[in-house]
Structures are given as C-alpha cells and as structure tokens.
Amino acid sequence: MSVKRQIFLQHLDSKRTIKLPANELFNLGRNKETDVKDIKVSKKQIVCFADSDLNHLKIKPIGRAVSTVNGFALKYGQVYSLKHGDLLELRFGEHKFKVIFDPDPDANGEQSPKKQKMDFPVFHLNKVKTKLSEKDNSLSNSGVWESINNNELLIFTCENCTGKSKIAAFDIDGTIIKTKSGARFPKNGDDWTFNFDVVKNQLSKLVNEDYKIVFFTNQSGVGNDASKIKEFKRKIENIIKALNLPMQVFISLGKGIYRKPRTGMWQELIKERNDGVDVDLSHCFYVGDAAGREKNWMPKRNKDHSIADRLFAINLGLNFYTPEEYFLKAKPAPFKMPEFDPREDTKNLKIPDVSCDKLNVVLMVGGPGSGKSIFCKTHLLPLGYVHVSRDKLGSWQKCVKLMEESLTMKKNVVIDNTNVDKETRQKFIQAAKNYNADIRCFVMSTSLYQMRHNNRFRELTDKSHAIVSDIIIFSFRKNYQEPELSEGYSQILQIPFICHFDNPEHEKLYKTFLLD
Secondary structure (H helix, E strand, O other): OOOOOEEEEEEOOOOOEEEOOEOOEEEEOOOOOOOOOOOOOOOOOEEEEEOOOOOOEEEEEOOOOOOEEOOEEOOOOOOEEEOOOOEEEEEOOEEEEEEEEEOOOHHHOOOOOOOOOOOEOOOOHHHOOOOOOOOOOEEOOOEEEEEEOOOOEEEEEEOOOOOOOOEEEEOOEOOOEEOOOOOOOOOOOOOOEEOOOOHHHHHHHHHHOOOEEEEEEEOOOOOOOHHHHHHHHHHHHHHHHHHOOOEEEEEEOOOOOOOOOOOHHHHHHHHHOOOOOOOOHHHOEEEOOOOOEOOOOOOOOOOOOOOHHHHHHHHHOOEEEOHHHHHHOOOOOOEOOOOOOOOOOOOOOOOOOOOOOOOEEEEEEOOOOOOHHHHHHHHHHHHOOEEEOHHHHOOHHHHHHHHHHHHHOOOOEEEOOOOOOHHHHHHHHHHHHOOOOEEEEEEEOOOHHHHHHHHHHHHHHOOOOOOOOHHHHHHHHHHOOOOOHHHOOOEEEEEOOOOOOOOHHHHHHHOOOOOO
C-alpha cells in the first residue's frame, strides 16, 4: 500500500525548511522562499515537482548556475528523481538543501524511489569540459544555451556572467568581427577575425568598469536549419573563447518581435536575463554597423545594408555609436532616417468632411496597411454605408453584385479594395452609373513606408490576420495610377492615416521603428 508523505527541503546552513506542495510546480532559486540572494543563481534555478503520491521528488535545472545532487553536476533541462536524504546544491558548492521525506520510507522498510543516473562527475567550474548537445538547451564548455519560442531566439550566457545596471551592447558581424576572407558574407563558421585590433582591450576595459557585455544579432538566414544553428553556436563560442570575457549573446533567428530594430531581445534581457538587477539606461549604450549611412560615407565605402542598429538604439532610448565611432573614435558620419517616423503625433491631422446628401458609392484607394478598413469602420459604416470588400467576398464580380443590390435598396456603398488602377475602378464606376449614384474617390495618403510599418505591426499584434509581404506592397506602388476626376468622380478626397489605440501596449509598440 502506497504511503502518502510530505516532502521538505532543509537548508543546511540556516536550517530553514521549505514544504513542497503536492502536484504543483515549485521554483527553487533566488527568491523569498529560499532566502538565497546570490545573483549567480537564477530566480528560477530548479523546478521541483512532488508527485501525486508524494513518493517521488522530481527536479529539472533551468537556471544558469550549475546545480548538483550528492556532488554530481546536473545537466540543464534534464529531469531527475530524488530520494530521502539526497543533498541538493543550487550552485556548485553553495546553498545546500537536504531532501526530507516524512515519513521516512527507510524507517518503514519501504523501497526508496529510484534515482536517475547522474553521469556528470564532480568538476571544478573553470575546467569543466562537456560535449555541446545538439538540443536547443544545453551546457557548453563556457556557459549555457537556451532556446525561446521554438528557436525564435537563442541565448548564450557565460557561466560567470552576472546581472549589471550598466549594459554595453554590441552587434556582432561588422562590429565585433568581420570576415577573415574579406568576403561580404562569411564562407563558414571559421571565417571571422576581430573587426579592429582594439576590440578585445576595449571590451576588457568595460568589464573592469563593471559593465555587462551583451551581443545582439539578427540571424534569420540561419533559421531553423539544425546544422546551421550548430555551426553558428560553435562560432559564437569561439568568439567568446577568444575574448575570454563574461558576456551574454542574444540571437534572433526569426522575423518576429525579437528581430532588431524591434525590442524583444532587449526586453528579454532586462526582464528575465539580468538576475533581477535594474538597468540604468543613462549608463547603457549600443554599437552597430547597420546605421543608415549613405554610399561613400567614407571613401570607397558602400552604404550600410540597413539602419536597424541605429533604430534599435532609438527605440530603447540608448546612446548609439557606429563601430568606427566607438572603437576608432571617428567622427559621426551622415546618415539617412526612414521617411516615416512612428513617434510623430497624428492628433493634428484631420479627416475631411465625408458627408453626402445623395445616393453614393465611395471607392477607397490605398495599398495594404494604408488604413482603408479602419477608416471605413470609423467614419463610413456608422453613417449606414454597406461595406463591400474583396477580402470577404473573394472576387470583384461578387463585389459589384453586392454594390448593385445595395443601390437597388437605396443604400450607400463603400468599396474597400485597393482599387489600384483605372481599369479596376471603372468596373465599379460604370455599374454605379446605372443606378444614378454619385461616385466619390477617397485616397489614403499613407506612404509606402508607413504601409509596411502598419503591416508589420499587424503581424505582431494580430496573429489571425493574413501576412502581407512587402512584395505585394511594392506591387501596389508599381501598378498605382493616381485617380482623376475625368474617371467619373464627383469628388476626390485625400484621407490621412490617424492612429487609434485601445491597448496601451499596442500603442507603445506602434510608436517604435519596426522595419529593418
């Protein structure tokens, strides 16, 4: 017959006893429950679970410190089963807890739960040599790899890297390193050398000044290719080995919120990966080569491939430097900002008078993300207009049919399609004339860059909406024909895009640069 028992963890130094709840996950780490304040121990260092019969204690190391049981190091992310009397250390040699089963199974002649084999011998942390696992979460010879959101983000943390209030952040390619071959893109994981001779000394100086060194890099080209990921991990470890400094590396493999200039990597750092230490932005900075510099910003130098690094710093409110400015003390070079600045206030923009006392059809003209649907919903549908959209109906023929049916019932209609060229617009204009309806054209004045920004924002906040590629938006620009009164309109109005937000977090996101 199974005996239900309680399980406790007793701190050997303070004699503090923690009762583990049954059938619930319990986080053991740097928190109030343990009274551990060691910043080298993660807040969630070990997840504990006492099973339904309270006969087994299962643990899973998930923090950055190396934990041990009975002198054996635990592998990151692996589940272990502990028995009465086992000695658990949150960090190698520190913060020792004894596992106590009550009642003691040995006292009743019961068989203790079988302990999973621990195949890592006792080692000195500075000399640990373990094989890098091909799994996403693994222990390497210099720190810990972690995977976030199905490989959207990879994080490498050196074992001796701790949280700091001052962050010195850097891009990697073109900033810390360059290709050894001189090619634009590396030929393999070994095709790299330091970008400048002073890189190592300068980073060492920052460590001595109590900065935390953090690298942020976009690597969507690596994607979910297991072999490429493995090769890139090896490259990162070799760079860190050459620097021989404590640091943390954030690698965005996808195109979502973690990709610069979007701030997901930074948010992950300050909220979850800085050991609870508050960051002082006034003492932080970011260095990157994607700075929006035009061709010949230096003699015979190409234009920067993007402006993502500069925008990343702007989004975060950090001081920004190019590699030449920071490492070589060069003067700032001219650069070009995007044509659309999402931080600009749109409250001064006004919607023109859209009222009409005749039976009328409004043809909306604007690319994907120009704000047509929001305008219709906000300003026309409340006036009783019938909303006609090819996105909903599937074909222009069905759109014309619904328009005709609505006009027969003397209802005003808005055609909420891109209506990019004169030929497309004439299909609706000719049909509407048969009902003696007034025809008006409302043109969204949203720029191409803002349309791209709006679509990227929609991707990040509305997963139910179909993704619109830049190819479609550029196609709109290529095929666009400016509406003219000669097409048969009684009125052409320019409609500005005005932002409205119900969610403060969405508004905050929208007002950052999202395009790289």
